[in-house]
Amino acid sequence: MAPGVTCSSAAAAATLPSRETLSKALSECRDGSATQHLSLEKLFFNAVKDLACLMRIATYGRRQPQAGIAKTKMGNLDMLHARITVAAKIAFGGLVVTTLFAPLPAAQAAGSNLVRDGVLNVCTGGDFPPMQYYENPGDENLVGFEVDVVDAIAKRWGGTSRYVVGDFKGLLSSLGAERCDLVASGIMVTKERLKAYDAVPYFVSNVVMVTAASDSETKSPLDLSGKVLSIEAGTTYEKTAADLNLELAKAGKPPAEIQTYPSASAVIEQILVGRAAATITQDTTAAFRLKQMPGRLQIPYNYGDGETYGIYLRKGGDNRAALVEAIEALQASGEMKTLLQKWNLPETATDVKHATN
Numbered sequence: 001m002a003p004g005v006t007c008s009s010a011a012a013a014a015t016l017p018s019r020e021t022l023s024k025a026l027s028e029c030r031d032g033s034a035t036q037h038l039s040l041e042k043l044f045f046n047a048v049k050d051l052a053c054l055m056r057i058a059t060y061g062r063r064q065p066q067a068g069i070a071k072t073k074m075g076n077l078d079m080l081h082a083r084i085t086v087a088a089k090i091a092f093g094g095l096v097v098t099t100l101f102a103p104l105p106a107a108q109a110a111g112s113n114l115v116r117d118g119v120l121n122v123c124t125g126g127d128f129p130p131m132q133y134y135e136n137p138g139d140e141n142l143v144g145f146e147v148d149v150v151d152a153i154a155k156r157w158g159g160t161s162r163y164v165v166g167d168f169k170g171l172l173s174s175l176g177a178e179r180c181d182l183v184a185s186g187i188m189v190t191k192e193r194l195k196a197y198d199a200v201p202y203f204v205s206n207v208v209m210v211t212a213a214s215d216s217e218t219k220s221p222l223d224l225s226g227k228v229l230s231i232e233a234g235t236t237y238e239k240t241a242a243d244l245n246l247e248l249a250k251a252g253k254p255p256a257e258i259q260t261y262p263s264a265s266a267v268i269e270q271i272l273v274g275r276a277a278a279t280i281t282q283d284t285t286a287a288f289r290l291k292q293m294p295g296r297l298q299i300p301y302n303y304g305d306g307e308t309y310g311i312y313l314r315k316g317g318d319n320r321a322a323l324v325e326a327i328e329a330l331q332a333s334g335e336m337k338t339l340l341q342k343w344n345l346p347e348t349a350t351d352v353k354h355a356t357n
Contacts, residue, residue, distance in 0.1 A: 169234025
């Protein structure tokens with residue numbers, strides 16, 4: 001017997017009315033035809049009185065199977081569970097918690113602090129193909145590799161994803177303000193960002209320079225002297241552009257004119273209409289744009305140093321460990337590889353260490 005449980009399991013089981021009796025009572029109570037000879041008040045009282053005792057015994061039996069409670073003194077807990085469920089329907093006005101005795105799936109339990117009411121809220125820019133974007137104007141649902149990854153994580157945690165779309169520059173502040181619980185937006189893992197937030201690195205990509213296909217003069221960043229360089233605001237490319245101007249200044253050359261825009265699409269548009277000579281972005285995005293607009297863009301320069309995308313979350317608790325576990329599970333099952341193939345991304349792009357120190 002569980003410590004502190006003084007009621008007899010056999011007596012408790014006998015006191016609790018049968019499932020058939022309770023079902024009949026519930027039916028009669030709903031249609032208002034409860035008869036005089038059936039004492040619903042007594043039925044309810046007995047159900048509530050014994051429910052607490054049965055829950056304590058059953059919970060102990062689940063946690064301490066070696067005690068043999070589930071197989072001996074208690075009999076079949078599943079049968080009792082069915083009867084308690086019906087009793088609870090009557091005693092609590094139809095409110096039934098069906099997981100009183102059912103163990104939660106491990107993945108859902110691990111991510112329970114991030115999934116709220118079955119929903120995982122995720123902040124994203126929604127304009128960074130092939131990671132996350134709207135396939136057609138007016139679409140309501142995002143698509144992309146990162147969307148698929150986050151959806152798979154949410155599913156493992158027993159929930160579904162809800163995306164909070166906003167300007168890239170404000171995504172982390174939205175996370176801090178608890179407008180969402182994750183940020184997944186092709187966002188680089190940097191020491192500066194890690195001062196305020198946790199992150200799990202999971203994807204590596206190279207930085208490249210993109211120009212118009214007709215531009216035969218701009219072959220390297222140094223060729224941008226005196227030209228317009230369009231950059232997405234709030235990204236690490238702003239620092240790359242600033243470093244370029246420092247290098248140009250040391251060489252005694254005019255700086256590049258840096259113009260920032262709120263989205264990756266707006267940046268590319270400046271090149272297409274001739275307002276900018278180039279932009280700096282990831283090879284994943286560049287490859288997608290080249291495929292989307294054949295013959296209009298090119299990649300004349302690859303910086304070569306791989307940079308890592310991460311999924312960000314607030315500091316504290318076990319949520320980071322749960323996120324790492326979910327990502328590793330996707331890797332081990334082969335699901336991550338399938339998603340990489342779906343979006344024509346390198347199969348080794350997610351072979352990333354998850355530590356940030």
